[in-house]
Amino acid sequence: MDTAYPREDPRAPTPRKADGAAHTTVALGAPCPPPRDHLIWSVFSTLYLNLCCLGFLALAYSIKARDQKVAGDLEEARRLGSKAKCYNILATMWALVPPLLLLALVVTGALHLSRLAKDSAAFFSTKFDDSDYD
Numbered sequence: 097m098d099t100a101y102p103r104e105d106p107r108a109p110t111p112r113k114a115d116g117a118a119h120t121t122v123a124l125g126a127p128c129p130p131p132r133d134h135l136i137w138s139v140f141s142t143l144y145l146n147l148c149c150l151g152f153l154a155l156a157y158s159i160k161a162r163d164q165k166v167a168g169d170l171e172e173a174r175r176l177g178s179k180a181k182c183y184n185i186l187a188t189m190w191a192l193v194p195p196l197l198l199l200a201l202v203v204t205g206a207l208h209l210s211r212l213a214k215d216s217a218a219f220f221s222t223k224f225d226d227s228d229y230d
Contacts, residue, residue: 131173133161134180141187150190154183 138158141151161176 128170131161131165131170131177132181133158133165133173133177134184135159135162137184138180141184144191146187148190150183150187154180154187157183 134154135158138151138155142155143151146152157176157180161173161180164170164173164176
């Protein structure tokens with residue numbers, strides 16, 4: 097159920113002109129965008145990146161934000177959606193940074209070992225003269 101647009105109250109009295117005809121007033125201006133709840137991101141954080149239960153916390157706040165949006169409390173929905181976004185960012189960073197660091201360590205370790213192997217191969221392939229053994 098989408099509650100992002102304002103609804104008119106059917107019991108509200110309609111304003112009338114002096115001649116008795118009803119008129120309509122249109123409010124011009126930029127409408128506020130509906131608050132985001134980041135529910136899909138929270139579901140993926142919960143299923144795939146759920147380290148330290150940050151994805152589950154993000155999912156809980158996303159569901160609360162959606163409930164508040166449906167209830168019509170847009171300010172509370174924005175606050176809860178912001179918390180869900182923060183937990184999603186933390187869960188994503190917590191899940192992506194350690195593998196990237198591990199990959200960097202493996203690459204730098206492999207480069208270091210290849211340099212050591214090249215230097216040691218040069219040491220063991222040194223040819224000595226027969227006069228060195230006298």
